[in-house]
Amino acid sequence: MSMIAAFYGGKSILITGATGFLGKVLMEKLFRTSPDLKVIYILMRPKAGQTLQQRVFQILNSKLFEKVKEVCPNVHEKIRAIYADLNHSDFAISKEDMQELLSCTNIVFHCAATVRFDDPLRWLDDSIIDEITPKLIGDRPNTYTYTKALGEMVVQQESGNLNIAIIRPSIVGATWQEPFPGWVDNLNGPSGLIIAAGKGFLRAIKATPMAVADVIPVDTVVNLTLAVGWYTAVHRPKSTLVYHCTSGNFNPCNWGKMGIQVLATFEKIPFERAFRRPYADFTSNNFMTQYWNAVSHRAPAIIYDFYLRLTGRKPRMTKLMNRLLKTLSLLEYFINRSWEWSTYNTEMLMSELSPEDQRVFNFDVRQLNWLEYIENYVLGIKKYLLKEDMAGIPEAKQHLKRLRNIHYLFNTALLLIAWRLLIARSQMARNVWFFIVSFCYKLLSYFRASSTLKV
Template sequence: MASILSIPEFFEGRSIFITGATGFLGKVLVEKLLRSCPHVKAIYLLIRPKQGKEVQHRLDELFAFKLFDKLIEANPNYKSKVFAVEGDIVKDGLGIGQVEEKLLLDEVSVVFHSAATIRFDESMKLSVEMNITGVKKLLDLCKKMKKLEALVHISTAYANCDREQIGEEIYEPPIHPNRLMSAVEWMDTESLDDLTPKMIGNRPNTYTYTKSVGECLLKEEAGGLPVAVIRPSIVGATYREPFRGWVDNFNGPSGVFAAIGSGLLRSMKGDFDATADIIPVDFVCNLIIAAAWFTATHKSSDIKIYNCTTGQLNRFTWGQMERLSYEFMMKNPLNKVARIPNPRLTKSLLLHELKVLYDHMLPAYLMDFFLWIMGRKTMYVRLQDKIQKSVRSLDYFTSRQWEFSNNNMLMLQSQLSEEDKKEFLFDVKLIDWRMYMEWYCLGTKQYVLKEELSQLPNARKSLARLKKINFLMNTIIVIIIWRLLIHRSVIIRTLWNSVLGTALHVVKRIPSIAKSS
């Protein structure tokens, strides 16, 4: 029996096609393939022109990220293996030209499909076009590929969030894919938006809804193609590679950490004891690559589903995230802090709304008032509106928890050689959450907010000054409130005089007590 190739050996001399390469997950996937599988023949990236920028310009922008610095050291000529293919997932034939399509059909043997709209508040029309119709169009292309050995589709662990227990299987969708695609074709956007709340039912948004339907379409339309589906949970900053804490967007936890660190987010609705199923992006990419290897080398007619989650194997809670984000944002503060970080989770909707009113909106209006007096542009109320809208979209996930099966992920891990286990690490049991949270908070500061770590001493001094001002202001408020109460209440005034008298009596006796002892 021939020995199974290692992952780098399998990818040697093969051509790869990737959609969604300009996204957070896609960038890390491209970097990892080039660095850990250096003898890959070619990587073709589907990129659409955007904001007047041609696809080659967008590819150059992709490689300008710090993420690729380590790769430059290891393989300075890596760019010669990467090619931009102009196209768009929502267009017929993916919008790919005839010459480029022939090249892909003749050369590509592995496809990674990560293109999707991940916006929770996206319109139903665009969500369907990206997350369902786009899958169908990709499958049509893959069916014509002469050398295809693996198609890896990136879904989400929350595609079936209407269930509490989620296995590694494709469930019956809320609506058949063809019916939904047909409805989107003939219905106008306004009518579709009006129907959306009823359509998604007990799911929280169009993203999870269309991802569920997209999985069903994949199952029905794959037609014997070698397919694997990866379902990551909440994808966070890198854990280990190419370096710790890299993240490039405000989505999910990084946006929350930025708001907490600046003091603009102090209350979130959520369950302190519920599982925060966060997974580092490099673990996800390693699993994606390993799944492609397994699909191609262990040929099977079944579609394998991999729940890429942490909750059942290495549990981390929202309460831990609250405490650790506070600790590390105080230890490594942001350069610009409006208020002292003080995040708090609560399950009570009433308490949360009161805290938002008192601890978010009221201070925002006051700070904008002072900016207006000084003749400067107001900003804090607008910021709060944006933060609250973003945080509300997370309420569903911070207030619930799910039980995911991880049998296939554990099986895949057992199939890797010891060398591949180290190079393509996705054993979530090895995650040290405390260390990861510090790296994540620092990554948010350094890579998302573009703040230099060399400025940390100054940031710490600024935070120390803010703490003193905060203490002084709180003291003044307490004194004012207390004095008002004393003035209005005989009982409180009598109690105050009694306490003050007792305290003065004790102070006077201290010298005599010390002398007698």
């Protein structure tokens, strides 16, 4: 029997960020492997006119929790949603709820975080923050990484006698195995780039092809998190241990290889209603990046918006393209570098697990087949994020063929127009043109004469 699964049985667990990508997968795994746990407290706010309970039912009715309902039919009774707002003092939790949490909670998984790289710091007046932010973050690329470091410092300084561990995942992607391959429900990480490329919006990326794409499946992160929770509570390490959950050291895959596999998958399972045929090229040159942004990104967007205006519709492509290019600029720091992370604690924990726990809570990324994972990732985006029917694949392929023919026709027309303008302005170009026409005419006459003699 799994020692880790047994450990969580009968426990009261608090999860922050339970409505987020990682938090939902963590909650699903807990219910599926430890259905006899007592309760999971989740902090949330009403959203889009929904009550807390309505939001809980919406989460439980998703595809992600289908297997949970088989092993834990009363799962909705084991979730206690508590109103909270992490932007307020004491999270705006009521005194009654706070007292319940303090007296009943056994384990806390803090997963809540902003996933925006350029969120402003909110300590002082905006004008002061804008002035001092560059000095505060120093060599760090953005406020996201800076505040992560601050959070760890606070944990280290204020933890007191609490048993605490820190888990640092790299770029979190779709599920690898559990509860099924390819599940994803947000645009963060590689998902947004895959959609942009698959829909034909993104054609060039400033990235280093040989840089390691340190993507880690979300279920791998969750398995390590639960194993760390068990180890920290049972073995009580004397210091706060940091666990790196990465793939680069054990099983590296570079951006170039990943891009090739993503494009190959689009040939088999294309996205519907693509703007252009999927294609993306890597460049590490600033001038070429600006050139491709102008020619292959902004120019087509402007042309399409002009077409929308002509047909009486609201232009939207330029705005969308500008948002995409801004997102790419924020990611450039990470897709042009490789890092090596210490995995000593992660390997130590793996050796502490029984064979059964290594199977049930598998975080050994060396077993990951990247080609298979990437294909499942693209398929998962199509099914779970874009909500596209697999029965529409033949039509999507036909649409890509039409886009290819339009592409060839447009390039041919552009070439002929450019050549015609060149002939009109250059005597040398006219001489070359007349030579080519004369040569083709003589060649055609020769073949006609040869065929006449044979007859």
